[in-house]
Amino acid sequence: QVQLVESGGGLVQAGASLRLSCAASGRTFSSSGMGWFRQAPGKQREFVATISWSGGIKYHADSVKGRFSISGDNAKNMVYLQMNSLKPEDTAVYYCAATSSSYSRVAETYDYWGQGTQVTVSS
Numbered sequence: 092q093v094q095l096v097e098s099g100g101g102l103v104q105a106g107a108s109l110r111l112s113c114a115a116s117g118r119t120f121s122s123s124g125m126g127w128f129r130q131a132p133g134k135q136r137e138f139v140a141t142i143s144w145s146g147g148i149k150y151h152a153d154s155v156k157g158r159f160s161i162s163g164d165n166a167k168n169m170v171y172l173q174m175n176s177l178k179p180e181d182t183a184v185y186y187c188a189a190t191s192s193s194y195s196r197v198a199e200t201y202d203y204w205g206q207g208t209q210v211t212v213s214s
Contacts, residue, residue, distance in 0.1 A: 093117040093203040095187045100208030105179055107212070111172040113187030113205060124194035125170045126201060127161060129183035129210075136198055139185070140172060143194040150196060155181075177212045184209050 099111040111127070126141040140151045140161035149161055160173045170187060185208050188201035195201065 093189065095189060095203055095205035097185065097187045097205045097208040100185060100210045102211045102213065103177055105177060105212055105214050107177050108173070108175045109177065109210060111174065111185055111187075111208060111210075113170040113172075115168040115170065115187075115189060124190045124192050125161075125163060126188045126190065126195065127170075127172045128186045128188060128198055128201075129181075130186070130207075131180075131183040134183075136186070138196045138198065141194045141196055142170065145193060148194050150194065152196075174210070177210075179212050179214045182210060182212050 094116045096114045124141055124143050127139040128136050129139050130136040138152050139155055142149045142161045142163050144163050144165055151159055158176045163170045187205040189203040190201045192200050
């Protein structure tokens with residue numbers, strides 16, 4: 092049974108930083124890709140960032156490029172999302188996900204999802 096557990100969300104003011112963490116368990120993730128997605132109220136889930144644990148390949152959505160950074164720790168089976176210069180439009184539930192692909196920007200390719208962590212950015 093694969094489990095993904097996110098943590099680190101919260102309520103912050105615009106311009107602040109947060110670091111989201113995702114703890115993965117239940118399988119070996121060294122050949123898989125991990126991703127962060129978010130969903131704001133009334134909107135579709137959108138891609139935020141993805142990382143290939145084996146090759147260190149990273150992609151970030153244009154909307155967060157330069158402000159957010161995804162990273163991983165293979166030894167600890169952890170994935171992080173460092174979020175800087177947060178904006179009110181970043182408010183959403185953030186989800187960690189795992190895919191059997193090396194990395195992916197497409198939500199439908201992900202096999203496992205965490206329960207999500209709320210990030211709220213006030214203006």
